[in-house]
Amino acid sequence: MRKIEISELKENFFETIGKEWMLITAGQEKSFNTMTASWGGIGWLWNRPVVFVFIRPERYTYQFTEKNDFFTLSFLGFDNQARNTYNLCGTKSGREIDKIKETGLKPLITENGNITFEQARLTLECRKLYVNDMNTDSFLEKSILDKWYGGNHGNLHHIYIAEIISAWTNE
Numbered sequence: 001m002r003k004i005e006i007s008e009l010k011e012n013f014f015e016t017i018g019k020e021w022m023l024i025t026a027g028q029e030k031s032f033n034t035m036t037a038s039w040g041g042i043g044w045l046w047n048r049p050v051v052f053v054f055i056r057p058e059r060y061t062y063q064f065t066e067k068n069d070f071f072t073l074s075f076l077g078f079d080n081q082a083r084n085t086y087n088l089c090g091t092k093s094g095r096e097i098d099k100i101k102e103t104g105l106k107p108l109i110t111e112n113g114n115i116t117f118e119q120a121r122l123t124l125e126c127r128k129l130y131v132n133d134m135n136t137d138s139f140l141e142k143s144i145l146d147k148w149y150g151g152n153h154g155n156l157h158h159i160y161i162a163e164i165i166s167a168w169t170n171e
């Protein structure tokens with residue numbers, strides 16, 4: 001993988017996050033977890049390049065994003081292998097299965113000790129800057145609250161804003 005300047009990123013992140021999806025991975029070589037995510041964003045805040053991701057506290061990955069200062073976003077592409085990996089990492093928990101063994105993902109360790117995967121066409125390594133819980137009173141459109149947090153959908157997401165500290169591509 002080749003390290004690139006963040007300013008070189010020319011992705012349409014509406015498509016990349018919303019349609020391609022991504023893996024959020026946190027932890028170190030001896031203990032980490034990864035999960036699929038398709039909600040989030042990339043932007044500019046506090047004069048830094050940042051990502052926004054949203055993780056429900058019931059995810060096993062949450063324990064790792066809470067404990068660690070960093071996480072990575074790995075974008076795997078659209079091929080069949082990528083779809084299979086995303087589907088498995090988005091429906092099964094690392095509490096129940098070994099996602100690395102089941103998917104054939106090959107971990108790569110960054111110079112900061114964070115984990116991405118050989119299969120990623122693009123990786124963003126991120127350092128947490130701001131975390132907070134969503135709050136029911138802050139929803140101005142109550143239908144969103146009902147649709148995504150009603151019934152057995154799960155708990156309110158935890159919000160992470162993190163600085164993109166490095167980017168790699170294999171393209």
Ligand SMILES: Cc1cc2nc3c(=O)[nH]c(=O)nc-3n(C[C@H](O)[C@H](O)[C@H](O)COP(=O)(O)O)c2cc1C
Nearest residue numbers: 036037038039055056059060061090091092093094
């Ligand atoms: C396409 C897709 C997108 C998802 N996006 C998110 C997300 O943005 N935030 C989240 O908390 N869960 C999201 N999930 C659900 C988690 O990936 C799923 O619950 C996963 O099994 C959690 O694994 P873990 O328990 O090992 O962390 C998504 C699942 C899929 C299939």
